[in-house]
Amino acid sequence: MDISIMETTAQAIVAPGKGILAADESTGTIKKRFDTINLASTEETRRSYRELLFTTPKVEKYVSGVILYDETIRQKGSNGKTLPQILADSGQIPGIKVDKGAKSLAGHPGELVTEGLDGLRERLAEYKELGARFAKWRAVIDIGPGIPTRACIQSNAHALARYAALCQEADIVPIVEPEVLMDGGHDIAACAEVTEAALRAVFAELYEAGVILEGALLKPNMVLPGKKSPKQASPEEIAEATVRILRRAVPAALPGIVFLSGGQTPQQATENLNAMNALGDHPWELSFSYGRALQEPVLKTWLGQADNAEAAQRAYLHRAFCNGEARYGRYTPAMEDQQVSLA
Secondary structure (H helix, E strand, C coil): CCHHHHHHHHHHHCCCCCEEEECCCCHHHHHHHHHCCCCCCCHHHHHHHHHHHHCCCCHHHCEEEEEECHHHHCCECCCCCEHHHHHHHCCCEEEEECCCCEEECCCCCCCEEECCCCCHHHHHHHHHHCCCCEEEEEEEECCECCECCHHHHHHHHHHHHHHHHHHHHCCCEEEEEEEECCCCCCCHHHHHHHHHHHHHHHHHHHHHCCCCHHHCEECCCCCCCCCCCCCCCCHHHHHHHHHHHHHHHCCCCCCEEEECCCCCCHHHHHHHHHHHHCCCCCCCEEEEEECHHHHHHHHHHHCCCHHHHHHHHHHHHHHHHHHHHHCCCCCCHHHHHCCCCCC
8 A cells, every 4th residue: 555646646636726527427327318418328429428528628727537437447539548548648537436336225214325345356456457546435325204324324434434445455545425415305404414424424434444534535415405495505504514514524634525516506516615615724625526517518518419529528618617716716606607718
């Protein structure tokens, strides 16, 4: 284990003004995304779409790393280079999703635990050979009547810690993702309570597993009211609630926190990140690891047509630019109308 390699990688991922593109949608998930633009999901359309994202000129100014899916990390671009190599050549760090998805937690109806530890050591060794320098594992925690239970939180925290330790053994930076879902009608206080409990459990397990925090990153949800809650919250309320529980539960040794967008619109995700960074200095970098919040405008512009590729790349660069500004707390809604140039 070379912790200096992982520390350097983790710091590069959360470099000022930069964040992560989460392009690790499973085959089923990306099919749903393509269905919205009436595009067949084939190995070639998926490759073509991701190559469009990865080769966007100047995006490396705002995107430090990209999370890939198992299929994607093995694919080649139109120039014959592998997609991880294309990313690395432009200064974007390749990463990989390694979990096998959330499955029903035995004895706990309505709750899930993420699987994928079996064979993970060997998979990590292969992914490292293919170019991955960081990894991601997502746990899912829902809020509802009687849930989450302590068993659900502890089971997922333990799995996250075992995953993270295996990553560091392979000199791969682990991104630890305990996602408290924003489904349901709960208020922002309920989200804060569950998120804090989950984070406390995760960091206790990381400590027990010997994970070195300086070479790891956290990918949490923002503290938000549920989508069905009658009382929604402003970016300032979300920022204050989120930062409050992070300061309680996340050690300062961690280099950075890369938020998931989790059902927010692209603009909401940018506004909320901006509000957090506008609060002032924090012990850790507050960054982004967005999937749909970066890609939604791209898909709507691209529509699977080569003639739209340049406009789609401009849409991606624009969203990346807005989030890059939010990293400094200086994003404004007027930037939504600002033109960006690929030249």
